[in-house]
Amino acid sequence: MTTTVNLAAENEPDEQLSSTIAHVEAAFETARRSQRLWAQSSLRERARIILAFGRLVLDREAELLDLIQHETGKSRRDAFEELTDVVLWSGHVANHGPALLRSRGKRGAIPLLTTTTEVRVPKGVVGIITPWNYPFTLPATDSLPALIAGNAVVLKPDRLTPRIADRLLELLLEAGLPKGVLQIVHGPGAEIGGAVIERADFVMFTGSTATGRVVARQCAERLIGFSAELGGKNPLLVLEDADVDRAAPGAVRASFANAGQLCISTERLYVHAAHWDEFCAKFVEHTEALRLGPGYDWGIDMGRLISERQLATVESHVADAVDKGARVLAGGRRRPDLGELFYEPTVLVDVGPGMIAHREETFGPVVSLYRVESDDEAIALANDSEYGLNASVWSRRNGESVARRLRAGTVNINEGYAATWSSYASPMGGMKQSGLGRRHGTAGILKYTDAQTISRQRLIPIAGPDGFGHERWAGVMSAGARILRRIP
Structure with missing residues (x-):
């Protein structure tokens, strides 16, 4: 059944869900008590619970899609991307986590006389702080590997999307997770997020680079580990040997998924001169064909922005660029006829130094197109950024060689972002100012443990x-x- 709520309305923090410092303290006390028993459970039992959780997500598909859309205003297609990601990642964690976490015999100092074992010890209580843009995917992506490793978790979701995280907890408890192992606290990041960091044994943070630096200082002061996925100004390269008929619609999806409110979406397109006119025409055509609006049906391509603050950022970046000489090829307007927070997918050209949109992350449905004379020029400009989260290369033959020259944690060939993100056996994360540590892969599970070496002589x-x-x-x-x- 579809919930009757207004997808066009602006999000407001629910003050009834706001936690106090006392609530955070109590959450950690409960989590620590629960973690001791949870760490004694078998890897097989933890995996069974996580597999059961994944089945429940599939069983409650319509309900969860409605809830994700209600809190975020994203299209149903984008909400479905979250749901399938959680199901597939939970399966990967449950099926591969136990083998990674199992104790392993290692060569000792003196063969036959020294026997050595590497043991994976849970960190204890992991603090996880997640943003509003993917409020089901990100709490699950970070919590599940921490849980299978034997940790307890205290999760602080964003204030604009609290109920999706609460539903995540309810489903985990229904799947068999012992009560108390996962705790949720709500409230402003500076106060409640700071209190989580002050008490956690390890921190996983997703958010802006500026806030990531604050988190890093807090963790450094306590000498605890942390992992962070931070900002991006992600490039997409249309090389000389690209297939434009594939590249144009692919670049549209890479740029405007979730209304551009995606850490790994594209904001900079570098197009070889040989394809410039053709690509620009087809890219604009596909952009203008996107169906924008509210609704729970599958016919909508792009939903609204999360808040008035985010919309104001988008408008200011576009206005600044236009005032300084940039041209709008498509979009560039707020759409109050559709709802309070709708903004058209926007394509800019002639964006240059001195414009905010040239180097700063917009985190909205705005993309800038740049003409380049060679593939080497595209590579140099793509790397000319303080960020290095994700990149996309469109090429018939040279994608692999170009990908290896890009300074980004993930590089997709003939795809925007989903190929690398969904390759769960491989790590995902940023270079340069785009983060520390990795999600997914072996690193994304083992980071929630300490390695202990035990040797018997x-x-x-x-x-x-x-x-x-x-x-x-x-x-x-x-x-x-x-x-x-x-x-x-």
């Missing part, structure tokens, strides 16, 4: 047997070292 101590003599033992060890150094 048998028969003869490493320092040598009693009465053997230092010089004599040194000779034995020297001969042994000559042999051991050749053994892989």
Whole structure:
């Protein structure tokens, strides 16, 4: 059944859901008590719960899509992208996590005499702070690997999208997660987020680079680890050998998914001169064909922005660019006839230095097109940014070689962002000012653990047997070292 709510309305924080510092303190106390028992559970049991959670998400598909759309105003297609991502990632964590986390025997100092085991120990209580743009995907993406590793979690979702996180917790409890292992606190980032960081044993943060620096300082002061996905000004390159008929619609999806409110979406397009006229015409054509509006039906391509603040940022970036000489090829207008927070997908050209949109992240449905004379020029301009989160390359033959020259944590060939994000066995994260650490892959699970090495010495101590003599033992060890150094 479709919920009857207004997708065109502006989000307002629900003050009834606001936590206090006392609530945060209580959440961590409960989480610490629960974590001790949770860490003693088997990896098989944790995996079973996470698999059951994924099945519940599929069973409640319509309800969850309605809720995601209600809180974010995104299109149903974009909401469905979140839901399928959570289902597939939960399956990956449950199916591959136990093998990664299992204790492993390692070569000891002296073969046969030293046995060594590497053990993965949970961090304890992980603090997770997530934004509003993907309020189902990001809490699940970060919480599930922390949970399978034996940690408890205290999650602080964004104030604009609190109920999706609450529903995530309800489904995990229904799947069998012991009560208390995952705690949720709500409220402003500076106060409640800061309180989470002050108490956590490890922090996972997603947000702006500016806020990421604040989080980094807080974690450094406490000498705790943290991982962060931060801002991006992601480039898309249409190379000389690109297929324009594929590149134009693909670039539109890369630029305007979730109304551009996506950390890994495209904001800069570098188009080879050989394709400039054709690509611009087709890109504008596909952009103007996007269906913009509110609604729960599948016919809408792009929904609204999250808040008046975000809309104001988009408008200011476009106005600044136009005032300084940029031209609008498509869009460029607020659409109050559709609702309070709708803005047309916008294509700019002649954007240059001194314009806000040239280097700063807009995080909205605005993209700038740049003509380049060679693939090398496109690569140089793509790398000319403080950010390095995601990139996209469109090419028939040269995509792989160009991708390796780009300074970005993920590079998609003939796709905008989904290919790398959905490759769950491989790490995802940013270079330069776009973040630290990685989601997904082995690193995205093991980061929630500490490596502990346990060694047992048998028969003869490493320092040598009693009465053997230092010089004599040194000779034995020297001969042994000559042999051991050749053994892989």
